[in-house]
Amino acid sequence: MEQTKEKDMTQFRHTIQQHHLHMKSPVRLSHINLYHCDSSPSDIFPGYPYAKIIFVQQGHGQLIYGDSRLGVQTGTLVLMNPERQRFSLQIDSDSVDVVILGVENTGFTRDGQTFIQPYLIHSGQEHNYAFFINKIIDEIHTKAPSFEDACNHYLELLLISMQRDTEITCNSFIEDKSNQDCQNIKEYLDEHFSENITLDTLSEKRGMNKYYLVHSFTKQYLRSPISYLNEKRIDESKKLLENTDYSIAKIAQLIGFSSQSYFSQAFKKKTLMTPNEYRHSVKRRF
16 A cells, blocks of 8 residues: 655555456446545546545545535535546644545436535445455555455445435446436547647546546447547548648648647557558559
8 A cells, every 4th residue: 555645634545456256246446546635635526437436534625616615514425426526625723534435337427417516425324335444444554365355245235335325326237327427428529520629628628537437438439539539630631631622731730730740640540641642642543
């Protein structure tokens, strides 16, 4: 387990490796972060492409998410879906201890609808949640045989307890939703390839966390969104090279590359020819 010290915050992080899980559920604990905060850190909680369960072990403060502020205290459980953005914590007590569980292959719904804002649980059953979370932490510390299986077992019991106490449902990560998100991104890139597109702008326009965006898109299409975008641009440039007399600089501009040199470099990487060489080879064929 790694320990880092940054001013007033101590963080412990452990990443759970894939293990031989003999469980029916595909839900898996990806990582666990333990934070001890003596004053308000800024944006210490990044948007990993997994659902998150955030548990306040002690202290109180405000979870800051976009323009929203949500009061949290000892025993508060916060649920966040994987595509949501990063957040930070304002400390209103001497210190706050926070546990964050990264959970793969699941998404949270309320009354059948996937919620966007973080969801807080103050159910009066905090001791049940604390018990299961502390058992996970104990397993991480001791690393007894099959501790990773045990972590996932306690995670499942935690999820079951939450579902019994609230209107929240934990769904095995909905491949259909992930696939639809990726399809929407692909369609957007196909239609807007000539525009200035970065991961940040794509994330903002699609309302998705960029880590989740890249993770899901790459898993489905075996290439990152930006790689797919460049391939789309190269394919479009071939049509222009074959059917027009536009200059290389003009074509680079039309298909969205920031410069002729960048376009030529990307084109040669994909086709093993410069744009001019490709144009001449096409003309020779006819």
